[in-house]
Amino acid sequence: EPEVTQTPSHQVTQMGQEVILRCVPISNHLYFYWYRQILGQKVEFLVSFYNNEISEKSEIFDDQFSVERPDGSNFTLKIRSTKLEDSAMYFCASRVGLAEGYEQYFGPGTRLTVT
Amino acid sequence: AQSVTQLGSHVSVSEGALVLLRCNYSSSVPPYLFWYVQYPNQGLQLLLKYTTGATLVKGINGFEAEFKKSETSFHLTKPSAHMSDAAEYFCAVSDRRAAGNKLTFGGGTRVLVKP
Numbered sequence: 001e002p003e004v005t006q007t008p009s010h011q012v013t014q015m016g017q018e019v020i021l022r023c024v025p026i027s028n029h030l031y032f033y034w035y036r037q038i039l040g041q042k043v044e045f046l047v048s049f050y051n052n053e054i055s056e057k058s059e060i061f062d063d064q065f066s067v068e069r070p071d072g073s074n075f076t077l078k079i080r081s082t083k084l085e086d087s088a089m090y091f092c093a094s095r096v097g098l099a100e101g102y103e104q105y106f107g108p109g110t111r112l113t114v115t
Numbered sequence: 116a117q118s119v120t121q122l123g124s125h126v127s128v129s130e131g132a133l134v135l136l137r138c139n140y141s142s143s144v145p146p147y148l149f150w151y152v153q154y155p156n157q158g159l160q161l162l163l164k165y166t167t168g169a170t171l172v173k174g175i176n177g178f179e180a181e182f183k184k185s186e187t188s189f190h191l192t193k194p195s196a197h198m199s200d201a202a203e204y205f206c207a208v209s210d211r212r213a214a215g216n217k218l219t220f221g222g223g224t225r226v227l228v229k230p
Contacts, residue, residue: 004158033217043159043205043220056215091158095216103149104218106159 002026004107006092012113013082021077021110023092031095032075033104034067036060036088043091049075082114117142119206121221129229134193136224138180138206141187146208148189149218150180153203162204165189166211176200201228 005024013019025032034046047057049067066078075094079086089111093104122137140146147166151159163174170182176199180191189206206221 031215035218042222043207043218045217045219048215048217050215056213056217058217093159093218102216103161103164104216105161106151108156108158 004105006107006110010111016081019079023075025094029094029096033093034077035091038088084114087114117219119221121224125225127227128196131195134196136191138189140208149207150191151205196228198228
């Protein structure tokens with residue numbers, strides 16, 4: 001069964017460093033998402049991406065964040081200058097198409113630790 | 116803005132007993148509704164969804180949920196708990212009017228199953 005994959009599973013970085021989290025969505029999916037979950041808190045929406053552009057972003061997704069689909073298969077989240085408060089589990093998700101109501105399929109997550 | 120409330124961050128049930136997880140939402144129009152499950156060190160897996168039609172929906176692993184518009188609720192039940200049901204459960208909604216369909220999550224309910 002097709003699945004969303006994410007790499008790395010765990011990333012440790014120092015404050016101020018750039019990190020890139022990678023995701024490979026399910027191949028025929030058209031919508032892509034990033035969510036994050038800070039330890040002990042809710043899963044929060046960061047950004048959605050469709051047709052090679054951001055379709056919606058949350059207040060969390062400021063200028064330090066960017067997303068890219070560089071090669072038609074990977075979907076990346078870049079944090080330019082990490083802060084301690086960026087430590088969280090980051091989930092990538094994808095959805096099959098434009099029809100409303102289709103569920104999102106989630107990857108296993110990348111745990112980002114900023115020291 | 117939409118919001119989701121899950122009553123009870125932790126629920127303990129005996130094996131074979133009824134599992135009942137409560138979810139209430141706040142939205143100007145009835146949203147799409149989802150329940151996801153997260154097993155330790157894994158991503159979010161869809162249990163079931165309500166988009167339209169029959170308000171009682173059945174999902175995987177013997178779970179079902181009922182959409183009650185008048186109560187703005189989408190409670191999750193399973194008649195008989197199994198040890199393998201120990202996990203964290205998330206209720207989520209998305210705005211059926213928005214093409215991007217970002218998910219808004221509740222805080223999650225961690226289920227412990229006692230032998």
